[in-house]
Amino acid sequence: MHIYVKNNGVTLVILAIVIIVLMIIVGVSLNSGLSSADEVADDRTGTELSIVEQAVIEQYTLLLTENQDGKIATKILEDVSLEDDTDRPSTLIGTRIANVSTLNSYGFNQYLVDYSNIDDMKYEDYYYFLDESDLEELGISDNKSDEEIQNHSYIVNYSTGEVFDTKNKKYYTSKDPIYLDGTNSKINTETYNFTDE
Numbered sequence: 001m002h003i004y005v006k007n008n009g010v011t012l013v014i015l016a017i018v019i020i021v022l023m024i025i026v027g028v029s030l031n032s033g034l035s036s037a038d039e040v041a042d043d044r045t046g047t048e049l050s051i052v053e054q055a056v057i058e059q060y061t062l063l064l065t066e067n068q069d070g071k072i073a074t075k076i077l078e079d080v081s082l083e084d085d086t087d088r089p090s091t092l093i094g095t096r097i098a099n100v101s102t103l104n105s106y107g108f109n110q111y112l113v114d115y116s117n118i119d120d121m122k123y124e125d126y127y128y129f130l131d132e133s134d135l136e137e138l139g140i141s142d143n144k145s146d147e148e149i150q151n152h153s154y155i156v157n158y159s160t161g162e163v164f165d166t167k168n169k170k171y172y173t174s175k176d177p178i179y180l181d182g183t184n185s186k187i188n189t190e191t192y193n194f195t196d197e
Contacts, residue, residue, distance in 0.1 A: 049172035094128030
């Protein structure tokens with residue numbers, strides 16, 4: 001009596017095919033996981049920028065309520081903080097940015113306000129740099145969820161509502177989505193009237 005044993009082993013070709021299929025599945029899984037992490041980071045940054053924008057809107061509304069808007073700004077050669085900018089309305093918190101080269105040095109390359117006619121610029125038309133103490137003065141440090149925002153600095157414009165995160169190089173305004181590299185796809189010189197909404 002002979003017993004025949006059937007060889008059910010896996011050939012090298014089948015093994016190679018299985019390994020390739022598994023590598024494809026792992027690659028697709030990793031790629032979707034990484035893009036999900038990027039989307040979460042973008043969503044968090046967008047939320048932080050919108051919180052800063054809301055504080056800017058509140059300050060601009062306060063400026064309008066107190067009838068302090070429309071005041072022609074004194075000329076400055078270097079960036080100047082609120083305590084040294086004596087004629088500036090106190091609602092415009094932060095360091096007033098003197099020129100375009102300062103904006104560019106932070107990676108903020110395209111913006112809505114034109115600095116070319118500095119003689120007629122109003123205080124609210126300038127861009128302002130907000131550091132940790134400025135954010136605190138705006139009330140953005142009262143709770144734990146705002147701690148991440150405190151680790152950033154921002155460039156804002158009170159009249160247009162623009163916010164630029166200098167750390168992440170992200171631009172935000174409620175009229176447009178977030179753009180990478182400090183750019184805004186539509187450039188114009190319109191100011192944004194928050195009282196219309």
